[in-house]
Amino acid sequence: MYRFYINNVDNDYHYDALARVFFGDDDFEVITINTPDAEHLALGDNSYMVNSSASDSRDAIKREFYYLLSDLTGIKSDWGTLTGVRPLTIALGILDKVGNLAEMQQELANKYLVSEEKIQLLTDIANYQLNHLKGNPSDKSGVYIGVPFCPTRCAYCSFASNVAGPAAIERYVVDLLKEIEYMGDLVKEHNTVIESLYMGGGTPTTLSADQLRRVIIAARDSLGVDPAKLEFTVEAGRPDTITADKLAVMRDLGISRISINPQSMKDETLKLIGRDHSAEDIRNGYRLAKQYGFDVINADLIAGLPEENLNDFKASLEEVIDIGANNITVHTLSVKRGSRLKDKDPDYYRRNEEMVADMLRYARKRLSEEGFFPYYIYRQKHQIGALENVGYCKEGKHSIYNIRIMEEKQTIIGLGVGAIGKVYYPDENRLERIPNVYNYEVYSERIDEMLDRKNKYYE
Ligand code: SF4
Numbered sequence: 059m060y061r062f063y064i065n066n067v068d069n070d071y072h073y074d075a076l077a078r079v080f081f082g083d084d085d086f087e088v089i090t091i092n093t094p095d096a097e098h099l100a101l102g103d104n105s106y107m108v109n110s111s112a113s114d115s116r117d118a119i120k121r122e123f124y125y126l127l128s129d130l131t132g133i134k135s136d137w138g139t140l141t142g143v144r145p146l147t148i149a150l151g152i153l154d155k156v157g158n159l160a161e162m163q164q165e166l167a168n169k170y171l172v173s174e175e176k177i178q179l180l181t182d183i184a185n186y187q188l189n190h191l192k193g194n195p196s197d198k199s200g201v202y203i204g205v206p207f208c209p210t211r212c213a214y215c216s217f218a219s220n221v222a223g224p225a226a227i228e229r230y231v232v233d234l235l236k237e238i239e240y241m242g243d244l245v246k247e248h249n250t251v252i253e254s255l256y257m258g259g260g261t262p263t264t265l266s267a268d269q270l271r272r273v274i275i276a277a278r279d280s281l282g283v284d285p286a287k288l289e290f291t292v293e294a295g296r297p298d299t300i301t302a303d304k305l306a307v308m309r310d311l312g313i314s315r316i317s318i319n320p321q322s323m324k325d326e327t328l329k330l331i332g333r334d335h336s337a338e339d340i341r342n343g344y345r346l347a348k349q350y351g352f353d354v355i356n357a358d359l360i361a362g363l364p365e366e367n368l369n370d371f372k373a374s375l376e377e378v379i380d381i382g383a384n385n386i387t388v389h390t391l392s393v394k395r396g397s398r399l400k401d402k403d404p405d406y407y408r409r410n411e412e413m414v415a416d417m418l419r420y421a422r423k424r425l426s427e428e429g430f431f432p433y434y435i436y437r438q439k440h441q442i443g444a445l446e447n448v449g450y451c452k453e454g455k456h457s458i459y460n461i462r463i464m465e466e467k468q469t470i471i472g473l474g475v476g477a478i479g480k481v482y483y484p485d486e487n488r489l490e491r492i493p494n495v496y497n498y499e500v501y502s503e504r505i506d507e508m509l510d511r512k513n514k515y516y517e
Contacts (some may be wrong), residue, residue: 065109066110076123076127076141096110106149120139136176138170144464167348183434189462200256202471203262207259231273233502233505242279242280263294264299274307293319353455356387357385480492
């Protein structure tokens with residue numbers, strides 16, 4: 059066990075997060091102290107002092123700590139001292155201040171020790187967003203509608219997702235319609251302009267064609283949006299939920315964006331992660347979606363899935379390119395504490411860092427050859443190698459909703475189970491969360507309270 063004493067700081071949060079990039083959860087301890095005499099303190103074995111000079115600069119302390127951690131482990135993290143979820147926000151904040159990309163790049167390298175490769179990635183994403191998104195995001199709002207049901211539960215799932223029978227699903231739909239209609243009255247009363255709407259979950263296409271139609275019509279009529287003109291996306295993540303009648307309902311109502319998420323195109327992997335369908339089901343889902351003329355089809359892939367090697371990942375990527383996805387999000391597997399994978403193989407996380415880094419590198423190169431642009435990025439806790447998730451798209455096929463969620467400069471209205479609404483206050487550059495409940499049975503019991511919470515968006 060290593061002990062790191064960080065001097066002249068009050069909170070261990072940033073230093074603990076940085077140490078986790080280099081060490082397993084139980085291999086270190088970060089202890090904050092405040093003393094002018096730090097260099098003279100006697101430390102035990104495997105104990106180290108950071109910031110004995112009592113600097114006040116968090117960035118300088120993090121750099122010193124980074125170099126120490128790197129020396130002890132021989133690891134160099136591509137993200138340097140950046141441990142947060144939104145590295146692009148840092149880059150764009152610098153760009154706002156310095157006014158040009160070259161100085162932004164320099165500051166990312168010098169102040170945060172970010173590698174050249176990741177600086178270029180951030181620069182490409184910043185360029186894409188600056189070229190494609192105009193106007194002030196806070197003038198409009200986004201909407202998220204949650205449908206917390208899936209046919210089975212995947213091994214790594216941390217979302218609001220349940221396997222439920224038809225009666226429970228119908229009850230949920232009835233309550234969801236109430237919430238949409240209630241919010242619709244407020245939206246109209248306050249002249250809120252909706253910029254994008256995302257139906258996620260869960261898997262919204264677990265609903266029947268008729269239930270889907272009722273939810274989409276309620277959203278259209280209550281929120282006053284036209285699915286044919288608005289960015290309106292429906293997640294059909296699990297191909298085993300896609301049927302011709304559901305696709306027909308969506309297309310008839312004007313929806314042209316759908317997300318079909320393979321994660322992998324290898325049958326053995328799909329089985330291993332608890333998906334009850336084959337790669338052929340995914341291919342069929344894509345064929346059908348293309349037949350119905352969906353304009354944007356997103357595919358999610360995960361790098362680092364159990365028992366996959368670089369060639370497996372390459373094969374999955376080739377397939378999703380071939381079957382016509384024009385928006386591809388490449389995720390790094392996040393191995394959370396308490397997950398089955400972490401319990402079974404605690405070192406999985408560390409052993410696969412280099413391979414997963416190669417997968418991400420390969421995806422970037424290959425997708426660029428195919429005319430894709432990286433357009434949004436985020437990181438999660440417990441990701442292999444502290445790496446990232448990157449959304450790629452063909453020119454103009456980006457998702458505004460994905461960008462706004464990461465940017466955090468827009469109110470997002472959350473409806474349904476698991477939805478976390480956020481109100482943005484531009485004057486204070488701050489978000490306030492308005493979460494709905496996470497359990498669909500509790501949602502039904504407390505639907506009146508969920509409705510009441512909607513008033514908070516305009517208080
Ligand atoms: S499809 Fe997504 S939401 Fe559903 S169980 Fe799998 S990971 Fe969870």
